[in-house]
Amino acid sequence: MVISIINQKGGVGKTTTAFNLGVALVKLGKRVLLIDMDPQGNLTSALGAEEEKQSGTYELLSDDLDPQELVMKLEGQLPDLIPAHMDLAGFEIECLTLENREYVLDDKLQSLRFQYDYVILDCSPSLGLLTINALVASDDVIVPIQCEYFALEGLSKLLETMQVVKTNYNTRLSVLGLLLTMYDARLALSNQVYEELKAHFDEMLFQTIIPRNVKVAESVSFGLSVMDYDQSSKGAMAYSELANEVILKSTPA
Amino acid sequence: MVISIINQKGGVGKTTTAFNLGVALVKLGKRVLLIDMDPQGNLTSALGAEEEKQSGTYELLSDDLDPQELVMKLEGQLPDLIPAHMDLAGFEIECLTLENREYVLDDKLQSLRFQYDYVILDCSPSLGLLTINALVASDDVIVPIQCEYFALEGLSKLLETMQVVKTNYNTRLSVLGLLLTMYDARLALSNQVYEELKAHFDEMLFQTIIPRNVKVAESVSFGLSVMDYDQSSKGAMAYSELANEVILKSTPA
Ligand SMILES: Nc1ncnc2c1ncn2[C@@H]1O[C@H](COP(=O)(O)OP(=O)(O)OP(=O)(O)O)[C@@H](O)[C@H]1O
Numbered sequence: 001m002v003i004s005i006i007n008q009k010g011g012v013g014k015t016t017t018a019f020n021l022g023v024a025l026v027k028l029g030k031r032v033l034l035i036d037m038d039p040q041g042n043l044t045s046a047l048g049a050e051e052e053k054q055s056g057t058y059e060l061l062s063d064d065l066d067p068q069e070l071v072m073k074l075e076g077q078l079p080d081l082i083p084a085h086m087d088l089a090g091f092e093i094e095c096l097t098l099e100n101r102e103y104v105l106d107d108k109l110q111s112l113r114f115q116y117d118y119v120i121l122d123c124s125p126s127l128g129l130l131t132i133n134a135l136v137a138s139d140d141v142i143v144p145i146q147c148e149y150f151a152l153e154g155l156s157k158l159l160e161t162m163q164v165v166k167t168n169y170n171t172r173l174s175v176l177g178l179l180l181t182m183y184d185a186r187l188a189l190s191n192q193v194y195e196e197l198k199a200h201f202d203e204m205l206f207q208t209i210i211p212r213n214v215k216v217a218e219s220v221s222f223g224l225s226v227m228d229y230d231q232s233s234k235g236a237m238a239y240s241e242l243a244n245e246v247i248l249k250s251t252p253a
Numbered sequence: 254m255v256i257s258i259i260n261q262k263g264g265v266g267k268t269t270t271a272f273n274l275g276v277a278l279v280k281l282g283k284r285v286l287l288i289d290m291d292p293q294g295n296l297t298s299a300l301g302a303e304e305e306k307q308s309g310t311y312e313l314l315s316d317d318l319d320p321q322e323l324v325m326k327l328e329g330q331l332p333d334l335i336p337a338h339m340d341l342a343g344f345e346i347e348c349l350t351l352e353n354r355e356y357v358l359d360d361k362l363q364s365l366r367f368q369y370d371y372v373i374l375d376c377s378p379s380l381g382l383l384t385i386n387a388l389v390a391s392d393d394v395i396v397p398i399q400c401e402y403f404a405l406e407g408l409s410k411l412l413e414t415m416q417v418v419k420t421n422y423n424t425r426l427s428v429l430g431l432l433l434t435m436y437d438a439r440l441a442l443s444n445q446v447y448e449e450l451k452a453h454f455d456e457m458l459f460q461t462i463i464p465r466n467v468k469v470a471e472s473v474s475f476g477l478s479v480m481d482y483d484q485s486s487k488g489a490m491a492y493s494e495l496a497n498e499v500i501l502k503s504t505p506a
């Protein structure tokens with residue numbers, strides 16, 4: 001199953017969710033591959049892989065290598081990773097003239113997708129060709145939403161884009177869930193946005209809500225998932241709960 | 254003086270800074286124009302202008318209209334605005350084949366820039382052609398930096414990109430300052446990032462630090478600047494202080 005973590009709004013917790021959900025799924029015995037689709041490479045550096053001059057997502061999309069050769073196996077209870085470097089930014093312009101420019105990633109994942117239970121794609125804050133490639137290659141998406149004002153602004157545009165991709169390129173695409181992140185129950189703003197989302201998108205919302213929790217932000221700077229950094233923290237419990245909910249929602253009844 | 258608010262990292266407070274700094278400068282008697290360079294149009298909706306089917310930044314860049322006609326005069330102590338709508342996302346692909354594709358905005362601002370003390374450009378979280386256009390048209394940049402781990406990651410890439418623009422397209426480009434945003438003195442993480450920035454970029458840092466302050470996040474949902482929403486809040490005082498510092502730094506000695 002291929003899942004995109006997507007929202008063109010910046011700083012809503014896409015990378016944090018890809019990293020922590022990926023690790024939590026591994027801890028539940030699942031085989032997981034993370035692919036960094038963002039030229040910023042935040043997911044790659046969270047996993048401590050930015051220094052290695054390892055080939056990565058750019059080569060996956062541009063060269064004719066066997067995709068398996070690009071997968072990094074990491075030590076410990078961690079997912080496998082295809083890292084991203086700044087060269088990935090060049091792909092969007094280079095592939096403009098390709099015949100099948102929306103399907104490049106989908107083609108490459110044909111063999112890889114069956115070796116994992118979950119392939120998770122961390123997208124950049126934009127709706128450019130890299131993100132379109134991720135959507136075309138995906139079975140499902142998870143949309144992290146920060147409980148703040150601008151969060152609601154972009155959501156309808158994002159759902160519209162997904163509908164276009166579903167109609168023209170990938171009929172299997174669907175929304176696994178909308179994930180509230182950095183939720184602070186003490187703030188009226190958080191509650192207002194939550195109520196608004198419940199009113200309009202109730203059945204799409206994950207039951208799990210990720211609270212604002214400094215352990216989540218701190219753990220990344222130590223190169224650890226929040227579960228490995230502080231297992232008893234609210235952030236760790238929320239991401240473990242999310243992993244269980246993802247398994248539940250993605251397993252055919 | 255044309256100033257870009259820029260950082261390809263998402264959610265660091267670019268739009269919030271463009272909006273509140275713009276209003277604070279107007280309150281100090283300056284003539285200010287805001288231009289929304291982000292197809293998401295968050296700045297446009299913060300100013301309540303998203304509904305109007307007004308022409309905006311896309312027309313500024315694509316048509317041969319007199320730029321003056323695209324300026325919206327807003328009621329109250331607010332800056333003027335050139336709004337952005339989703340059509341702006343098309344510009345990056347449409348202008349790829351243009352001869353002078355990096356200078357499109359710079360050319361258009363030739364006449365407008367002299368009618369204002371400050372023209373402030375709110376950029377999207379990417380380093381694509383829209384953002385390059387903003388840098389080529391700018392005298393200075395302000396880089397909002399959230400006091401968290403990923404913040405340091407992208408800064409060196411951003412400064413590198415600016416150097417490339419300065420060398421090849423716009424020799425006057427310089428950094429007005431690095432602005433710490435959402436700083437929370439109670440968090441070790443905030444202090445660590447602050448110490449790191451002071452160690453490497455001390456003379457580039459603004460004296461003013463914008464604290465994490467819920468009034469800042471709340472004010473936007475009421476379409477108000479934080480000064481108009483709650484003048485005595487820490488956020489309002491910080492943005493007023495920033496406006497003074499910007500005036501000080503930008504006035505020739
Ligand atoms: N639950 C949380 N509690 C506290 N801080 C969080 C939480 N989730 C994410 N953060 C912090 O918020 C910031 C933004 O998160 P992140 O970088 O994952 O967002 P993103 O959507 O991937 O950003 P971009 O749009 O730049 O890709 C980071 O500094 C991260 O550490």
Ligand SMILES: Nc1ncnc2c1ncn2[C@@H]1O[C@H](COP(=O)(O)OP(=O)(O)OP(=O)(O)O)[C@@H](O)[C@H]1O
Nearest residue numbers: 010148263264265266267268269378465466469470
């Ligand atoms: N000082 C602050 N205190 C509290 N919240 C803040 C502060 N500054 C910004 N925010 C909130 O943080 C979120 C991100 O801010 P904003 O949208 O301005 O960032 P941005 O860099 O423009 O994002 P993007 O990369 O998507 O353009 C918003 O919900 C905003 O209300």
Ligand SMILES: [Mg+2]
Nearest residue numbers: 014015038042
């Ligand atoms: Mg990210």
Ligand SMILES: [Mg+2]
Nearest residue numbers: 267268291295
């Ligand atoms: Mg913005």
